[in-house]
Amino acid sequence: DEAMLRKIKNDLVDIARTAGQMMIAADPSVVESDTKKNSSDRVTETDKAVEKMVQDRLTSEYPHFGFLGEETFKLGDKLGDMPTFVCDPIDGTLNFIHGFPNTAVSLALTIEKKPFVGVVYNSFRGDLFTAIKWQGAFFTTSTGITRRLPMSPVPKPMTSLNDCLVALEWGSQREGSNWELRTSMSQQLMTSKAAGGAMVHSIRSNGSAALDFCYVAAGMIDVFWEGGCWIWDVCAGWIILEEAGGMVASANPGDWDPTLEGRLYLAVRGAKRAEQEGVVKELWEMMGDRKFVY
Ligand code: IPD
Numbered sequence: 594d595e596a597m598l599r600k601i602k603n604d605l606v607d608i609a610r611t612a613g614q615m616m617i618a619a620d621p622s623v624v625e626s627d628t629k630k631n632s633s634d635r636v637t638e639t640d641k642a643v644e645k646m647v648q649d650r651l652t653s654e655y656p657h658f659g660f661l662g663e664e665t666f667k668l669g670d671k672l673g674d675m676p677t678f679v680c681d682p683i684d685g686t687l688n689f690i691h692g693f694p695n696t697a698v699s700l701a702l703t704i705e706k707k708p709f710v711g712v713v714y715n716s717f718r719g720d721l722f723t724a725i726k727w728q729g730a731f732f733t734t735s736t737g738i739t740r741r742l743p744m745s746p747v748p749k750p751m752t753s754l755n756d757c758l759v760a761l762e763w764g765s766q767r768e769g770s771n772w773e774l775r776t777s778m779s780q781q782l783m784t785s786k787a788a789g790g791a792m793v794h795s796i797r798s799n800g801s802a803a804l805d806f807c808y809v810a811a812g813m814i815d816v817f818w819e820g821g822c823w824i825w826d827v828c829a830g831w832i833i834l835e836e837a838g839g840m841v842a843s844a845n846p847g848d849w850d851p852t853l854e855g856r857l858y859l860a861v862r863g864a865k866r867a868e869q870e871g872v873v874k875e876l877w878e879m880m881g882d883r884k885f886v887y
Contacts, residue, residue, distance in 0.1 A: 598725045605700045605712040612643045612698040613716025621690045643682035663825045674705045681825035685801030699803035701828035711829030722807040730836035742837035743812040751864045754791035754875045757815035760805040781879045791875045806830020809860045810837035817860040820844040820885025824853045838863025845884045846877035
């Protein structure tokens with residue numbers, strides 16, 4: 594019920610603020626070496642320590658709920674129908690290691706595989722984004738000012754990619770067909786070679802998919818395109834975007850109905866549905882026959 598969801602949101606905010614303090618106090622250069630595939634694919638001790646704190650607190654307060662976290666995930670683990678907390682302890686780990694302050698803890702609650710509560714907190718900037726299903730999305734600044742999303746005045750009209758500032762992330766692959774697709778998309782977006790001459794204002798790669806969703810929700814960025822995100826990257830941002838009137842589609846042409854396990858995401862800020870769909874179609878046209886594979 595609504596009161597229960599509000600309590601969960603407040604608990605997640607409290608836990609996110611503790612996580613944020615851990616991140617600020619941490620030494621991000623302590624990198625765990627083992628499992629990762631190249632020098633851009635990193636995990637730090639802080640990722641693991643934050644996830645442990647989050648899991649301990651949530652499982653003691655909500656022992657009957659599921660938990661899915663980036664650092665404890667094992668291949669084959671699935672999101673179930675039961676209420677489940679989804680945790681990315683540090684989204685934007687590479688930013689964290691470099692001291693680039695666009696990094697966040699991302700916490701969500703799903704019910705029947707749909708996000709119901711989302712909390713994304715960037716402790717380095719003090720930016721807090723939250724949403725509860727049917728209760729709106731909010732942005733709280735470091736000075737404690739809270740605004741409903743999207744922020745008013747309502748962002749400029751959006752009739753085409755020509756009006757858009759677009760976020761596109763690079764993930765950790767540095768070769769292969771997905772990497773080539775990202776490269777081709779960024780080139781086309783910047784040169785109006787496709788989609789009826791559509792060309793964006795510019796591209797941003799902020800390094801955190803969770804924050805990209807929130808920036809789109811706030812109307813700071815108009816569109817976010819990436820294939821290959823995991824549930825924990827997008828789950829909290831997804832409900833924040835939806836509650837701000839934005840939409841999520843699959844990053845692959847033709848699929849309006851992405852799932853949390855699909856790993857393909859395209860986010861468009863709140864505007865009329867026809868405008869949102871028009872922008873998605875322009876992006877899909879740029880992809881042509883190419884699909885993001887994972
Ligand atoms: C990553 C970041 C990055 C995106 C990757 C994500 P992580 O999350 O969101 O921007 O390109 O796809 O996996 O590994 O820092 O939690």
